[in-house]
Amino acid sequence: MKKTTSIPTLKNMSRRKFIGTTATATAGFMIVPRHVLGGPGYTAPSDKLNIAIIGVGGKGRSDMASVATENIVALCDVDDMKMADTISHAKEWSEKQGMGSNPLEKIPKYKDFRVMLDKQKDIDAVTVSTPDHFHAIAAVTAIKQGKHAFVQKPLTHSVGEARILREVAEKAGVTTQMGNQGHAGEGIRLIREWLQDGAIGDVREVQCWTNRPVWATGMGRPSEIPSVPPTLDWNQWIGPAPWRPYHPSYAPFSWRAWCDFGTGALGDMGAHIFDIPYWTLDLEYPDTVFASSTKFNGESWPVASTIYYEFPNRGKLPPVKLTWFDGGIMPPRPEGIEPGRRMGDGDGGIMFYGDKGMIMCGCYGRQPRLVPETSMKEYTRPPKSIPRSPGIHQEWVQCIKEGKQSTSNFEYASKLTETMMLGNIAIRMAPRSTKLEWDGQEGKFTNMDEANEYLGRKYRDGWSL
Numbered sequence: 001m002k003k004t005t006s007i008p009t010l011k012n013m014s015r016r017k018f019i020g021t022t023a024t025a026t027a028g029f030m031i032v033p034r035h036v037l038g039g040p041g042y043t044a045p046s047d048k049l050n051i052a053i054i055g056v057g058g059k060g061r062s063d064m065a066s067v068a069t070e071n072i073v074a075l076c077d078v079d080d081m082k083m084a085d086t087i088s089h090a091k092e093w094s095e096k097q098g099m100g101s102n103p104l105e106k107i108p109k110y111k112d113f114r115v116m117l118d119k120q121k122d123i124d125a126v127t128v129s130t131p132d133h134f135h136a137i138a139a140v141t142a143i144k145q146g147k148h149a150f151v152q153k154p155l156t157h158s159v160g161e162a163r164i165l166r167e168v169a170e171k172a173g174v175t176t177q178m179g180n181q182g183h184a185g186e187g188i189r190l191i192r193e194w195l196q197d198g199a200i201g202d203v204r205e206v207q208c209w210t211n212r213p214v215w216a217t218g219m220g221r222p223s224e225i226p227s228v229p230p231t232l233d234w235n236q237w238i239g240p241a242p243w244r245p246y247h248p249s250y251a252p253f254s255w256r257a258w259c260d261f262g263t264g265a266l267g268d269m270g271a272h273i274f275d276i277p278y279w280t281l282d283l284e285y286p287d288t289v290f291a292s293s294t295k296f297n298g299e300s301w302p303v304a305s306t307i308y309y310e311f312p313n314r315g316k317l318p319p320v321k322l323t324w325f326d327g328g329i330m331p332p333r334p335e336g337i338e339p340g341r342r343m344g345d346g347d348g349g350i351m352f353y354g355d356k357g358m359i360m361c362g363c364y365g366r367q368p369r370l371v372p373e374t375s376m377k378e379y380t381r382p383p384k385s386i387p388r389s390p391g392i393h394q395e396w397v398q399c400i401k402e403g404k405q406s407t408s409n410f411e412y413a414s415k416l417t418e419t420m421m422l423g424n425i426a427i428r429m430a431p432r433s434t435k436l437e438w439d440g441q442e443g444k445f446t447n448m449d450e451a452n453e454y455l456g457r458k459y460r461d462g463w464s465l
Contacts, residue, residue: 047401048069048070048071049067049070049071049124049125049148049397049400049401050070050071050073050122050123050124050125051067051070051071051072051073051123051124051125051126051127052072052073052074052075052076052113052116052117052120052123052125052126052127052147053072053074053075053076053126053127053129054076054077054113054116054126054127054128054129054130054138054142055076055077055127055128055129055130055134055152056075056076056077056082056083056086056129057077057079057082057085057086057252058082058129058252059129059152059179060077060086060127060129060130061086061089063127063129063150063152063179063393064086064127066391066392066393066394067127067150067393067394067396067397069394069397070397072103072104072107073107073108073120073122073123074107074108074109074110074116074120074123075104075107075108075109075110076109076110076111076112076113076116077109077111078111078232078233078236078237079229079231079232079233079237079252080231080232081229081231081232082252083109084231086104087102087104087105090102090103090104090105091104091105108120111233111236112236113126113138113141113142114141117141117142117145117147123142123147124147124148124400125147125148125149125150125175125400126138126139126142126147126148126149126150127149127150127151127152128142128149128150128151128152129152129179130152131237131251131255131256131261131262132154132156132157132255132256132261132262132263132267133157133239133240133241133260133261133262134239134240135151135152135154135155135156135157135161136155136156136157136158136161136162136164136165136465137239137240137459137463137465138151139151139155139165140164140165140168140465143165143168143169143172143174143176144168144172146172146174147174148174148175148176148396148400149169149174149176149177149410150176150177150178150179150393150396151176151177151178151179151410152178152179153178153179153180153267153268153271153272153413153417154178154263154267154268154270154271154417154420154421155178155271155410155413155414155416155417156414156417156421157263157267157421157457158421158454158455158456158457159418159421159422159425159443159455159456160443160455160456160457161456161465162414162415162417162418162421163414163418163443164465165410165414166410166411166414166415168465169409169410169411170410170411175396175399175400175403175404175405175406175409176396176405176406176409176410176413177392177393177395177396177399177406177408177409177413178271178408178409178410178413178416178417179392179393180271180272180275180392180408180413181272181364181391181392182272182275182276182363182364182365182366183275183279183392183407183408184389184390184391184392184395184407184408185364185365185366185389186365186388187276187361187364187365187366187367187368188275188276188279188280188365189384189386189388190365190368190384191276191280191352191359191361191365191368192279192280192386193381193382193384193385193386194359194368194370194379194381194382195280195281195352195354195359196382196385197381197382198356199354199356199357199359199370199379200352200353200354200355200356200357200358200359200370201354201355201356201357202317202318202354202355203277203281203317203318203320203352203353203354204318204319204320204321204353204354204355205320205321205322205323205352205353206277206281206320206321206322206323206350206351206352206353207322207323207325207331207350207351207353208270208273208274208276208277208322208323208324208325208348208349208350209273209324209325209326209329209330209331209343209344209348209349210265210268210269210273210325210326210347210348210363211328211346211347211348212265212268212269212326212327212347212348213256213257213264213265213268213301213303213326213327215253215254215256215257216249216254216257217254217256217257217264217300217301217302217303218257218294218295218296218297218300218301218302218303219249219257219297219299219300220297220299220300221244221299222247222249224247225245225246225247226246226247226248227246228246229246232246232251234246237251238460239460239463240459240460240463241260241261241460242260242460243460244260256268256301257300257301258299258300258301259298259299259300259301262301263301263420263421263424264301264302264326264424264427265301265305265326265327266305266307266324266326266420266423266424267420267421267424269326269347269348269363270324270416270420270423271413271416271417271420272347272348272363272364273348273349273350273363273364274322274324274416274419274420275408275416276350276361276364276365277320277322277350277352278416278419279412279416281311281314281317281320282314282317283311283314283320283322283419284311284314284415284419284440285311285415285418285419285438285440285441286309286310286311286322286419286422286438286440287310287311287312287437287438288308288309288310288435288436288437288438289307289308289309289310289422289423289425289426289435289436289438290307290308290426290434290435290436291305291306291307291308291423291426291427291429291430292305292306292430293305293306293427293430294327296427296428296430298428301424301427302327302427303327304326304327304328304329305324305325305326305327305329305423305427306323306324306325306326306329307323307324307423307426307427308321308322308323308324308435309321309322309323309324309419309422309423310322324423330343331343331351334351334353334358334371336358336371336372337358337360337371337372338371338372338373341371343360344360344361344362344363345362345363345366345367346363347362347363347364348362348363349361349362349363350365357370357371357375358370358371358375359371389407392408395407422436422438424454425445425451425454425455426451428451428454429448429450429451432448432450434447434448436448436451443455
């Protein structure tokens with residue numbers, strides 16, 4: 001594959017231009033063949049990546065739209081209805097644009113990504129936008145065939161999968177990215193620059209919170225066994241997870257609630273919220289993790305939980321205590337914040353406590369501010385020293401073409417995901433009222449062997465990493 005200098009780079013693409021470009025692609029949904037547009041900046045088809053989409057509904061559709069600057073060469077989904085709906089949206093869009101044909105109509109379509117990868121040898125890269133339990137299987141299979149990979153958050157369903165995926169990606173030397181879009185945003189970069197500037201001194205405590213779950217959870221396994229929709233390959237949807245009879249409480253939406261398929265509120269939003277302190281404070285493996293929650297039955301994740309992490313010092317940076325709140329639980333309101341001021345935003349937030357002050361932001365690192373506001377007004381911001389990103393998807397595309405690694409690559413994202421999943425294990429162990437001690441180098445708990453049983457899981461016959 002040829003390298004090209006025709007795509008915008010981090011240096012010469014303005015934020016306004018990027019937002020306009022990607023917003024148009026996403027809002028319009030589908031693919032504008034570049035030869036139709038022509039003009040300056042035209043990229044020859046031979047200089048484009050051939051990307052296959054694994055999971056085309058919901059987030060998969062927007063992921064596809066976000067890489068539509070390239071050649072979409074294959075689509076894969078276990079549900080014919082989702083596939084048809086995506087094709088229909090593409091048709092409507094192309095008709096509104098005055099294009100003569102549906103841009104997705106003639107693209108090969110599959111239900112099994114393994115068949116797709118074995119049959120179609122022109123694929124350079126894949127996006128994986130499936131339920132959590134499928135992420136590692138799909139990504140490892142593609143990477144072992146030399147494909148670059150973009151995988152939606154959370155990167156994996158378990159700690160063990162995260163470690164395997166990191167090793168496989170490193171060995172293959174492919175360009176990888178996890179789909180936590182806030183990591184490519186302005187807010188996380190501003191916070192890191194301010195912390196490096198000493199804006200609030202040494203940070204010793206961080207609190208993170210989210211409004212998730214916004215789906216039903218905390219219930220037992222359904223007893224009814226309704227008929228499987230005729231468009232859905234349920235066996236393929238289950239994939240490597242334990243067999244469960246079909247039920248609409250699992251698919252298409254509420255799979256996040258179930259331990260077999262999803263990773264709960266922490267898995268859903270941790271990669272967006274937890275990511276902010278994890279990257280800006282150079283965190284890696286925690287020493288301990290402890291959790292408390294509402295009733296947990298082992299089938300679906302609890303309605304609300306609080307998880308406590310302790311991270312060691314990193315060079316000159318002091319130890320950090322990080323607390324995660326979900327299910328509507330909020331951290332204590334800090335002294336000094338203005339009366340009536342909202343903490344975070346509607347999706348959640350982060351509060352950094354330093355020796356000399358506080359920084360607060362919303363979910364994804366949105367609208368970071370020193371608090372109280374008088375501190376923000378008095379603060380002289382440092383120059384912007386961290387390279388800005390064109391966005392989580394286009395950064396990945398660009399890095400593939402330039403032979404580089406993206407900022408939320410699997411070396412980083414796997415450790416973030418691993419740390420998040422330790423919190424879910426702590427929820428399982430919460431009735432023991434024991435603070436779990438974690439050896440990150442060895443990848444095991446040192447004070448409770450029972451907890452180590454949840455680092456991974458046995459796959460159904462026919463599935464393996």
